[in-house]
Amino acid sequence: AQRVTQPEKLLSVFKGAPVELKCNYSYSGSPELFWYVQYSRQRLQLLLRHISRESIKGFTADLNKGETSFHLKKPFAQEEDSAMYYCALSGGYSSASKIIFGSGTRLSIRP
Amino acid sequence: GAGVSQSPSNKVTEKGKDVELRCDPISGHTALYWYRQSLGQGLEFLIYFQGNSAPDKSGLPSDRFSAERTGGSVSTLTIQRTQQEDSAVYLCASSPHMGSQYFGPGTRLTVL
Numbered sequence: 001a002q003r004v005t006q007p008e009k010l011l012s013v014f015k016g017a018p019v020e021l022k023c024n025y026s027y028s029g030s031p032e033l034f035w036y037v038q039y040s041r042q043r044l045q046l047l048l049r050h051i052s053r054e055s056i057k058g059f060t061a062d063l064n065k066g067e068t069s070f071h072l073k074k075p076f077a078q079e080e081d082s083a084m085y086y087c088a089l090s091g092g093y094s095s096a097s098k099i100i101f102g103s104g105t106r107l108s109i110r111p
Numbered sequence: 112g113a114g115v116s117q118s119p120s121n122k123v124t125e126k127g128k129d130v131e132l133r134c135d136p137i138s139g140h141t142a143l144y145w146y147r148q149s150l151g152q153g154l155e156f157l158i159y160f161q162g163n164s165a166p167d168k169s170g171l172p173s174d175r176f177s178a179e180r181t182g183g184s185v186s187t188l189t190i191q192r193t194q195q196e197d198s199a200v201y202l203c204a205s206s207p208h209m210g211s212q213y214f215g216p217g218t219r220l221t222v223l
Contacts, residue, residue, distance in 0.1 A: 044214040103153035
């Protein structure tokens, strides 16, 4: 079955500390993985996707097929990173398909 | 267009009534998705459209829920005989072919 697991509901770190938001997935095939972010009183928006191999706002995520993980990392947290983060999985590269979201992790950056 | 829009932004209804939620996707986006976000929960996939057809309706919670999309554009999600457990934020997203999703602001539904 397709599943995305984010084990931490809440992650609190100090400003300047490294951040790692965990995401594990279950999928029989080659999925596409995403991280979405929702800042306070804003709509959900794409942060990054694994096929782009980008670093957005200092965040990176590497797809580890052996561990079926797609953890989101940032070396030095900033206060403006406080938000809700969702890991998501899609089964299709070449066309629209069902997208499964994890339950989300609330990241809180302490000054 | 400014992005995906949804209406109404808030809807309060009585148990047993029917409600219609509307989504206007970004012009030219071929795919459209509906999700439900309940308090303390993640995003629950409901249905997606490719053009006007819905290849996957597996996420609809019951036969009280239905959705349609016309002209490859606007979509409506209809909930019949609403129940209190239907209370949630209903999110719509659209994406171009092979693209990432762009989300709307959501409709907050409260069933009394």
